[in-house]
Amino acid sequence: MTEFKNTGLNLLEEKGKLIRVNVKEKKNLLELNNLKTYFPVLGGVFRKVIGYVKAVDGVSFSINKGEVFGLVGETGCGKSTIGKTLVRIFNPTSGSIFYYDDVELKNGKEQRVKIDLSKLNRKELMPYRFKIQMIFQDPYSSLNPRFTVGDIIEEPLTVQRGRRKENKDTVKSLLEKVGMSEEHIYRYPHEFSGGQRQRIGIARALSTNPELIIADEPVSALDVSVQAQVINLMQDLQDEFKVTYIFISHDLSVVKHIAHRIAVMYLGYIMEMGPAEEIYNNPLNPYTKVLLSAVPEGNPRKKVKKQPLKGEVPSSLNKPSGCCFHPRCPIAKDICKKKDPVFEEKEKGVFVKCHFPGKY
């Protein structure tokens, strides 16, 4: 086998962290295999581990290039934890995160490889950090108040390619791209409104020319009128920079608007995944159906309707047995209490985790 031009990649292959793949899997960008992220709970006099919060409990999906993948769910369903595990802010407990990349071989040919991000160490991970960037929820706390806007956007560039004169030009063009002007470069974050700060956060995420941007509730903290601006901006930037988004949000209408494919999460599991239109028009999992019916429609002729869903999301410290949704499910049967349903493909491209899909 021909060696890679980049010696670092040869080392990765030796350690089994890099796998060569066929050109057929060209579309893929990211693939999660049975990813689990647990947080230990300490207790007792000796601070022993007395349990685990299973924030993400065996999640598998793959994302194609140029796609907007929406992750939705209620509080504590693990949607943000997935995002943070992907950039290794949290380390996964088990499972793998494959990142697909085209690399050059010594003989000048291109080879498609997948790299397991979950196994890389700090140093090995560095080049991939530039390729996966993140936009955070709270634009007030995710920008360093002691840095000027220029410094904030320039910092990732300095880390990526060192201090260069061109960096300033890149910063200026990025600021213009996100709808701000050059003069803002020497100002501090506190001088800006929420929407403008989120624009700065987006410019910072774009600065290293990433392939994948993980947007963790990017518009939740913004006012309605500004929210629409930021959503439009994110869509425009996607066309321009050809980035892929993972769009995490609790707001189902926003996700439906922006995402091509959607995964609905509950208690660390994906309950249903598929094309956005399909999920919204024909939900197969009762949870998806109930969640969608709870969203106010904005039609004054339809007043509040009776809610089939009782109770609240259980704690992920002690999840219900069997299917995690059975205590709240309107069609739960005995089997749901005992057996955990498998997450499998029910219709073309639609994956469901339920014993009785489409029965509700």
Next chain:
Amino acid sequence: MGKKQKELLKVENLKTHFMIEEQKAKAVDGLDFSVFEGEFFGIVGESGCGKSVTALSVLRLIPDPPGKISNGKVFFRDRNLLELNWEEMRKIRGNEISMIFQEPMTSLNPVFTVGVQIMEPLMIHRNMNKKEARETAIQMLQKVGISSPELRVDDYPHQFSGGMSQRTMIAIALCCNPSLLIADEPTTALDVTVQAQILELMTEIKNKRKESAIILITHDLAVIAETCDRVMVMYCGKIQEVATTINLFENPLHPYTKGLMESIPSLTKKKKRLNAIPGNVPGILNFPPGCPFHPRCKHRMPVCEKVVPELLEVEEGHSVRCHLYNGEGKKR
């Protein structure tokens, strides 16, 4: 909503100002509105538009200094609340007018049990003894849909989830059977499924008690659509539009209301692109002169930059503050 109904709350030319760094911030700047008996009244607006300050002014809970209610009258059943002394005001708060706050987790006192917190207003306003108050508290918890209330009444707020805390807040607010309930963003901190439950509960309460009213303050137009009978849209401390909910949603007049509606993504309709309102919500210290919305408005005229438009009744029960509908230049 005809005018035959009895007015429960009538606010006239209310002005609440805050002194920030020796500058006057006009948080609420000349409000006139009425809430009728048996009505579910909505106040909608973006952050900083003065919707919460309106509610706090009605209850006279504005911290003074820096805040001050500098002008206006708030009539509640023909009594001007702004002229009452503190003792009389205390008899109204939590008794005749009560309030539900946004953050259920932070507005309950963590060192008292839920039961004690529901009993407190009962013992103060209804002169109940401990035993009676406790029984009423259990009944109230049952009414707001908390299961096994006789056990949960001795729980502390941290043992309750977000939705249960909000239900408890509603129980506290309702225990003295108030004529007016003000709910300030009661579902903003909650998940959609829990939000639907709380809105259902509030609608049920309203339908049961015909002579009382609810004011719902929110930034979410969809929530307003599902619950309220009449809506008031606020921007920069001023009313921009008042109408019945159906009228407002089917025939919005103010460019700001139209903009808000177009900028919300919808679950049922497919939109390729959202029509966002350009610009930002102005800061409280520098509201633009003239019509405060003119820098962001696409129907801007020269007059908008100088003259503040009047709130005009364009059709019955539908008022709007915009030069487009002013005098002869009536555009429909």
